[in-house]
Amino acid sequence: MITEELHEQAALYALDALPAEERNEFLREVRKNQKLAILIEELRNASVIIARSAAEVEPPSTLKAHILNLASKEKPSSTPTLPARPSHQSKKTSAAHGLNSLIPWALAAGFAIFAGILWGNNQRYVSAEAKLAAQHEVVTGLFTKIADLENNIEIKDKEIAGVKDLLQQLQKSNRLANVQLATLSSKLDASFFGSVAWDKDSQEGVLQVRRLPEPTAGHDYQLWLIESGRSLPVSAGIFRVNPDGSARVHFTSMQPVTDVTTFAVTLEKSGGESEPKGSIIITTQ
Amino acid sequence: MDVIGDEPQLLARIGNGDEKALGDLYDRYSRLIYSMVLRITHSESEATEIVQDVFLTVWRSATSFDAERAKISTWLTTVARNKAIDRHRTLQRRLPEGERTPSLAHSNQGTIEVARLSSMVGELSSNQCHAIQLAFFEGLTHLEMADRSGETPKTVKSHIRLGMEKLRQKAKGGE
Numbered sequence: 001m002i003t004e005e006l007h008e009q010a011a012l013y014a015l016d017a018l019p020a021e022e023r024n025e026f027l028r029e030v031r032k033n034q035k036l037a038i039l040i041e042e043l044r045n046a047s048v049i050i051a052r053s054a055a056e057v058e059p060p061s062t063l064k065a066h067i068l069n070l071a072s073k074e075k076p077s078s079t080p081t082l083p084a085r086p087s088h089q090s091k092k093t094s095a096a097h098g099l100n101s102l103i104p105w106a107l108a109a110g111f112a113i114f115a116g117i118l119w120g121n122n123q124r125y126v127s128a129e130a131k132l133a134a135q136h137e138v139v140t141g142l143f144t145k146i147a148d149l150e151n152n153i154e155i156k157d158k159e160i161a162g163v164k165d166l167l168q169q170l171q172k173s174n175r176l177a178n179v180q181l182a183t184l185s186s187k188l189d190a191s192f193f194g195s196v197a198w199d200k201d202s203q204e205g206v207l208q209v210r211r212l213p214e215p216t217a218g219h220d221y222q223l224w225l226i227e228s229g230r231s232l233p234v235s236a237g238i239f240r241v242n243p244d245g246s247a248r249v250h251f252t253s254m255q256p257v258t259d260v261t262t263f264a265v266t267l268e269k270s271g272g273e274s275e276p277k278g279s280i281i282i283t284t285q
Numbered sequence: 286m287d288v289i290g291d292e293p294q295l296l297a298r299i300g301n302g303d304e305k306a307l308g309d310l311y312d313r314y315s316r317l318i319y320s321m322v323l324r325i326t327h328s329e330s331e332a333t334e335i336v337q338d339v340f341l342t343v344w345r346s347a348t349s350f351d352a353e354r355a356k357i358s359t360w361l362t363t364v365a366r367n368k369a370i371d372r373h374r375t376l377q378r379r380l381p382e383g384e385r386t387p388s389l390a391h392s393n394q395g396t397i398e399v400a401r402l403s404s405m406v407g408e409l410s411s412n413q414c415h416a417i418q419l420a421f422f423e424g425l426t427h428l429e430m431a432d433r434s435g436e437t438p439k440t441v442k443s444h445i446r447l448g449m450e451k452l453r454q455k456a457k458g459g460e
Binding site: 004008011016017018045046053054055057058059060071072 | 304307308311312315316317318319320321323324329332333336337340341344345355356358359362363366367370417418420421422424425426427428442443445446448449450452453455456457
């Protein structure tokens, strides 16, 4: 949500007219608010229209050729060169004459080194300035990305809260007091999500998954129940997902289990395995 | 006038050292950049130097710009405007107060600019135009504008927000 005050600050920020003392706090808000980051981007794009309101004047006719000429000399590999060292005309020249003849060269070399240092500093300054401008665009992109991730977290929190609510309602109704509920997440991708309702009395349960990728050819997802004290997980069968990555699967344990501590989904060869061999896609923490 | 469709390719060619691509980009944007910088600095020699700096900056750092994500026109005007405002402020500070360039906001030129902006974006009031142009061309904060105009900072903020929102809608709708 963008309040009127934030909108005002965004407009000022896009014009670099937001006072420094308000800027930091505003940027903290931008990091949390994806819509605000997008608004700033659009306002900055809109500021080009203001540039166009200036009276149109043609730049000097020679400027283009001059810039292209400078550009041709500024290939990235180009470096300032120092003048060649003077050749010794005669080894027999007197020491005084030798010293005198070296003074102009020393001055020239000194000047060239000084110019080289200045040139280098200027290049660093110009390059840093360009980097800053490019980084500004990157930072805006990052703000958008952070806001995306924060949105994902928010969605996930809501899903978890929904599952917990369901559990509480079920427990209150005392119909499924022994139902164990758990959420499954992934270290591979924060958007993969699953939830399990497991009734140990009936040894059956329901698995719901969202946003899982389509399994690669010749593979299936397989659900595993992991008990404390048992060395190997127990299979609860294979399942497929819909094109949108969702599935709702009713499952039973292939062997009796009493104390399931972890639920996990792995990617196994088509038809499933007797023990997990593939990668863990989602698991309870 | 934005021809952004081929700009990622143009930038890629510039990044590969293609001088003709740099020339094409110059043909596309030099007049816009030069006019804007001249408006800010009031100096042809400063404007020429800044335009040169901007295009050489593009030449040196085209590979670091993501043309898929952002508009090159926004990048060019932002870099050029920052340079121009910094340069203009530095030069103004060196001058005695009486010799500094006066604001053009309420001059004939300012009036023409307001009219041009109004004609580009309908429904933009003259107060909104003035406030936006003072911020953009003269680098003033809303507090400085309020100080000069006698309006409250809140009113100036409101002019800028409403004006910029109309510009945003215009830009989104295509220029």
